[in-house]
Amino acid sequence: MRVHHLNCGSMREIEGPVGERSAAVCHCLLVETEQGLVLVDTGIGLHDIADPPRTLGSDFVSWARPVLDPAETAIRQVEALGYDVGDVRDIVMTHLHLDHAGALADFPEATVHVSATELKTATTADRYPHQQWAHGPRWAAYDFDEGDIWNGFENVRPAEGLPSEILLVPLPGHTDGHLGVAVACESGWLLHAGDSYYYHGELASAPAPAPDMLEALQSSTETDRELRLANVRQLSSLAASGVRVFCAHDPWEFRDALRG
Numbered sequence: 001m002r003v004h005h006l007n008c009g010s011m012r013e014i015e016g017p018v019g020e021r022s023a024a025v026c027h028c029l030l031v032e033t034e035q036g037l038v039l040v041d042t043g044i045g046l047h048d049i050a051d052p053p054r055t056l057g058s059d060f061v062s063w064a065r066p067v068l069d070p071a072e073t074a075i076r077q078v079e080a081l082g083y084d085v086g087d088v089r090d091i092v093m094t095h096l097h098l099d100h101a102g103a104l105a106d107f108p109e110a111t112v113h114v115s116a117t118e119l120k121t122a123t124t125a126d127r128y129p130h131q132q133w134a135h136g137p138r139w140a141a142y143d144f145d146e147g148d149i150w151n152g153f154e155n156v157r158p159a160e161g162l163p164s165e166i167l168l169v170p171l172p173g174h175t176d177g178h179l180g181v182a183v184a185c186e187s188g189w190l191l192h193a194g195d196s197y198y199y200h201g202e203l204a205s206a207p208a209p210a211p212d213m214l215e216a217l218q219s220s221t222e223t224d225r226e227l228r229l230a231n232v233r234q235l236s237s238l239a240a241s242g243v244r245v246f247c248a249h250d251p252w253e254f255r256d257a258l259r260g
């Protein structure tokens with residue numbers, strides 16, 4: 001299947017290898033399937049840009065400094081590729097934090113696939129941005145008590161109604177219901193690892209710690225550090241085996257993905 005890598009929300013710069021600085025991204029995927037387009041995560045949406053404090057909150061805006069450029073939204077990029085909003089029939093979410101769920105309202109007719117644990121937490125916890133799904137998405141929620149083994153990851157399952165080349169991979173730790181999304185594209189499998197980690201150096205054979213700012217952010221948001229780090233080790237092995245693994249916000253991984 002053809003996969004487009006989209007940055008749906010540039011944010012403040014982070015420092016990378018040898019002092020190189022680059023703006024953080026919201027790395028999303030647009031997958032062309034025979035059943036229509038599938039969006040993986042949504043980034044920052046038009047409603048966020050129209051009234052940032054309402055959906056993103058003032059704290060996030062002042063800390064993350066999102067660029068808030070309409071041209072970066074998923075809907076505008078979908079249109080630029082020649083598609084209509086209705087062509088995006090399904091959205092698969094790694095989790096429902098505000099920098100991932102911002103554009104759900106831009107695709108009000110899409111089915112939104114998400115972990116049942118994540119959905120329950122998001123719809124009951126104050127820290128999630130309830131305004132981003134006030135339009136009432138058609139949720140498809142999944143339990144992961146059982147499933148298949150995929151490249152060593154357990155309880156992996158396909159999303160209902162989607163091709164078997166798109167798989168939901170439980171990667172808890174950042175949130176309890178956090179998922180990775182595996183996609184078989186023309187050049188092989190890739191795995192969108194969401195916020196399982198923030199910095200590509202964490203997957204290296206000799207791991208490099210994330211920049212202090214990102215490490216502090218991860219520590220303040222993760223729900224189970226041991227579980228998350230165990231997943232990062234497994235993601236590192238997966239990457240070493242040749243699968244393209246990337247997280248949501250690392251600009252260097254995004255740049256590499258664009259290069260193919």
Ligand SMILES: [Zn+2]
Nearest residue numbers: 097099195248
């Ligand atoms: Zn995030």
